[in-house]
Amino acid sequence: MNNVNTDVGNTSVGEQEYTFFGKPTIMESLRGLKFQISANSFFQTNTHQAEILYKLIEDCSCLKGDGSEIVLDLFCGTGTIGLTLAKKVKHVYGFEIVDQAVTDARRNANLNGVCNATFVQGDLNKIGDNFGEYFPKPDVVITDPNRPGMRMKLIKFLLNLKTARIVYVSCNPATCARDLDVPE
Ligand SMILES: C[S@@+](CC[C@H](N)C(=O)[O-])C[C@H]1O[C@@H](n2cnc3c(N)ncnc32)[C@H](O)[C@@H]1O
Numbered sequence: 001m002n003n004v005n006t007d008v009g010n011t012s013v014g015e016q017e018y019t020f021f022g023k024p025t026i027m028e029s030l031r032g033l034k035f036q037i038s039a040n041s042f043f044q045t046n047t048h049q050a051e052i053l054y055k056l057i058e059d060c061s062c063l064k065g066d067g068s069e070i071v072l073d074l075f076c077g078t079g080t081i082g083l084t085l086a087k088k089v090k091h092v093y094g095f096e097i098v099d100q101a102v103t104d105a106r107r108n109a110n111l112n113g114v115c116n117a118t119f120v121q122g123d124l125n126k127i128g129d130n131f132g133e134y135f136p137k138p139d140v141v142i143t144d145p146n147r148p149g150m151r152m153k154l155i156k157f158l159l160n161l162k163t164a165r166i167v168y169v170s171c172n173p174a175t176c177a178r179d180l181d182v183p184e
Contacts, residue, residue: 003039013040013098025104030054031084033112041101042077042146053169054084060167061140063088069139072163074124074154079105081142081169083114092117093135095124125151132157141166149175155182 001024003014017024017039028035028047031054037043044050063069065088073082076094078101086092086109094117096102105119120134124145141163143150149172150158158166159182170176 001039012042030080033080033083033108035078035080035083035108036104036111037078038100038104040098041104042098043080050080054081057081057142057167057169058085058088060165061085061142062165063140070136072135072138072141074141074143075145076105076119077101077144079108079117079119081144082117082119083108083112085142086114086117089139090116091136093138094119095122095134097121097123124154127154127157132161137161138163140164142169143167144169145175147172147175149179152182155179159184 002018002020004016005011005014025036025038028037028043030047031051035043044053063085067088067090069089071082071085071089071092073079073092073094076082076096079094082092082094094105096105096119099121102119102121109117109119138161141158141161143158143166149170168176168180
């Protein structure tokens with residue numbers, strides 16, 4: 001797979017894709033589920049470590065496991081986190097900017113027989129005042145932003161939700177610390 005972009009920066013999202021050999025997607029298994037991943041979709045690079053991370057996320061989520069809770073999966077990529085939690089909750093709502101990743105997330109839900117997950121394409125840096133109308137009040141929020149972290153509007157939105165639990169997964173301690181420091 002040749003994934004081409006014209007940026008000089010460190011970006012993994014391509015403008016054109018050329019499949020030279022084989023299929024344009026790869027399959028991965030995580031926590032008993034199968035995931036089909038396209039070239040432009042984010043996927044944790046170390047699958048073994050991702051299993052450990054996702055187990056930790058589940059532990060930190062403190063789900064009741066009785067199928068009553070709503071989970072919001074922000075920056076959801078191919079739906080991996082939400083889908084690994086879906087069997088324990090009432091519904092998962094995932095938000096992600098990359099079209100292909102959202103398509104993958106919906107397909108991955110089908111692949112794994114998960115019917116209680118909704119994945120929506122959208123830019124979480126540009127949420128409108130009506131963002132909260134897209135899902136019921138969540139019991140748990142998982143947020144896993146890319147390195148720039150979250151914008152103030154999203155942070156304020158999450159704080160106003162007064163959700164019992166927010167699990168922040170970060171690949172950048174600096175922006176994570178900045179985001180956690182926002183006063184209520
Ligand atoms: C660190 S990855 C996490 C993906 C997923 N949670 C996982 O574990 O595979 C961050 C994700 O945020 C998405 N993203 C980046 N900027 C975004 C934005 N402004 N709005 C929504 N999603 C965004 C990326 O495309 C990527 O899929």
